[in-house]
Amino acid sequence: MKIREEYTCPLELAHDITRGKWKPIILWQLRLGNTSLTNLERNIQSINQKMLIEQLKELMEFGMIDKRVFEGYPLKVEYFLTDRGKRMIEAITILQHIGIELMQENGMEEALREKGFIE
């Protein structure tokens, strides 16, 4: 993840941090509470474990999420949003609305209906 050195506004720093292909959807999946790697992998279309771990690590570096590692067997790790991550969710919620609107405009209502985003 590349962070620029020259910037006009702090928003660019926040943007650099959340700019990857998978970061917003990962945060979004975490909005409902703690969850495991496997769970995330199941719930995010087309992602693979490697990508997931990479992105989670980067999100952790900037305090958007955190993880809890449980001792003993079976091995268990849970990821969850920090307060900052929760504030990020507010921004992502707006993206969600805009995305739905864009899809409706482009005749993709069918896809939206299938996944239960409308109706």
Place this chain on the structure above:
Amino acid sequence: MKIREEYTCPLELAHDITRGKWKPIILWQLRLGNTSLTNLERNIQSINQKMLIEQLKELMEFGMIDKRVFEGYPLKVEYFLTDRGKRMIEAITILQHIGIELMQENGMEEALREKGFIE
């Protein structure tokens, strides 16, 4: 700008559209009202005209901004936010707050003060 075909949520579509290095800051600069290309170029650190035009075109394709071309001399073009772009600004405002917070945590208050973001 690459738009994925497989997605879990509409938010990913909105994210794909605003993911470029320059898009959020361009929208942000437009938040205060109509402005010209030259003005944008002046107000955004390290951007060049080519990038700017490219990004503006893409933002226009997805209805985030629009432009108005004035007839006659001198030649004049103004860019401005659409309603969708204005909703996007709400998300970017959250990024701005998070960015300021991140910079404060990392001892970059000086930079913030210089540009008038704090104090």
Place this chain on the structure above:
DNA sequence: CTGGATCCCGAATGATACTG
């Protein structure tokens, strides 16, 4: 064996420099 994590590498994409 299972779940989590790392490494390497080629391909795709994005950003900037160059050039006429």
Place this chain on the structure above:
DNA sequence: CAGTATCATTCGGGATCCAG
């Protein structure tokens, strides 16, 4: 100031490793 070449970064596949 548009088109193209170049350089940098991100993404994805697959092998591999570690610990219980």
